[in-house]
Amino acid sequence: MTIKKLALVTCVALSVLSPLSARAAEGGHLPKLSWSFEGFAGTYDRPSLQRGFKVYREVCAACHSMDKVYYRDLTALGYNEEQIKAVAGEYTFIDGPNDEGDMFERSGRPSDPFKAPYANREQAMYANNGAYPPDMSLLVKARHGGANYIYGILTGYGHAPEGHEVPEGKHWNAIMPGHIIAMAPPLQDGQITYDDNAPQTVDQYAKDVATFLTWASEPHMEERKRIGITAFLFLLVFTGVMYTVKKKLWAKLH
Ligand code: HEC
The missing domain is CATH 1.20.5 (Single alpha-helices involved in coiled-coils or other helix-helix interfaces)
Structure with missing residues (x-):
């Protein structure tokens, strides 16, 4: 290919791609943070991943499942086998049937997927006033804005502007499409204790859990x-x- 042809192909490619990226930037007023995993050579920030897992485990896991992630996958966060066994062992799973045809309870193993908070979708909706807390395994990939969207939802609660009605049991959120969300603000400052010196604030919790969810959707x-x-x-x-x-x-x- 000659230089001229190469230049032509590059120009065509750029002119096709730039309106796409312009459109992508339009949707909502997403915050735009700088994440360690962005860019050509970006990597996940391990301490942030571990803190984000803690936020998920202590808060989000009460309502949101992550059924595509297994306890053994946590090696990627820097945990060793013993630590993973201990984490999995804290959960109880129904297994079976045994030789007598009965189901039985056993503690979790590294080969189990993350324990889901509800037995099925109906139970999840019944417990959440009819709203379904989506599975978070691939949520970052499934939502425009990815980690910025997750961070935006978690920090986007506030009072509805004049003239906007918030239905009973719902909340106003700057980032949620339509601005009405069924999830009550899940995070408060100081709610989760970090073992390192990271700030124990909603802002930091939101960054860490968004990092963790990005890893989950693209390990x-x-x-x-x-x-x-x-x-x-x-x-x-x-x-x-x-x-x-x-x-x-x-x-x-x-
Ligand atoms: C008490 C239950 C509960 C907890 C705890 C909870 N959520 Fe939710 N979450 C929900 C429900 C219900 C919805 C659906 C809201 C809707 O559709 O209006 C939701 C929706 C969301 C959404 C928007 C999903 C979408 O469809 O775009 C995000 C993002 C989210 N949750 C993240 C989190 C994170 C991160 C945590 C932990 C810090 C968390 N949630 C904790 C119940 C919960």
């Missing part, structure tokens, strides 16, 4: 980026070698 992101960078470097070197070879070959012909 292989770091590996994917590493492979991407390696491939890019390889192609760069390969291009250099091919260019030199080409020059040498053509030099003979002239």
Whole structure:
């Protein structure tokens, strides 16, 4: 491909892509934080992941399931086998049937998915005044704005502007589409005790749990980026070698 053709293809690609990104920026007034996992070489902040897991476990897990995440996956957060066994062991699972055909209770194992708060969707809705707390395994991927959306919802509660009615049992939220949300503000300052020196504020809890949920929806992101960078470097070197070879070959012909 000649340089001219390459430039043309790049221009076409940019003109197709830029209206898309402009449209993506329009929806709602999402906050835009700078996250460690963004960008070409971004990685997850391990301490933040561990704190975010704590927030999920102590608060969100009362209503939201994460049925695609297994306790053993927590090795990625920096926990060892013993710690994971201890976490899983705190939950009780129904298993079976046993040899006599009966179901039985047992404590959780690393090979179990995160324990769900409700037995089924109906029970979840009944317990939440008819609203369904969505499963959070892939929520970051499923919502426009990803981590910024999660952070925005958690910090977006407030009073409805004049003239806006908030139905009984619902709450006003700046980020929720339609601004009415059935979830009461789940976080308060000081609610969760952190073992490190991170601030124990709604703002920090929201950042940490958004980081944790991003990891849950894309656990292989770091590996994917590493492979991407390696491939890019390889192609760069390969291009250099091919260019030199080409020059040498053509030099003979002239
Ligand atoms: C007491 C139950 C309860 C707790 C605790 C709770 N939620 Fe929710 N959550 C809900 C319900 C119910 C909805 C559905 C709201 C609606 O549809 O209006 C919801 C909705 C959400 C949404 C919006 C989902 C969407 O569809 O876009 C997010 C984000 C969310 N919760 C995150 C969290 C996080 C993070 C935590 C923990 C810090 C948490 N929730 C704790 C009940 C809860």
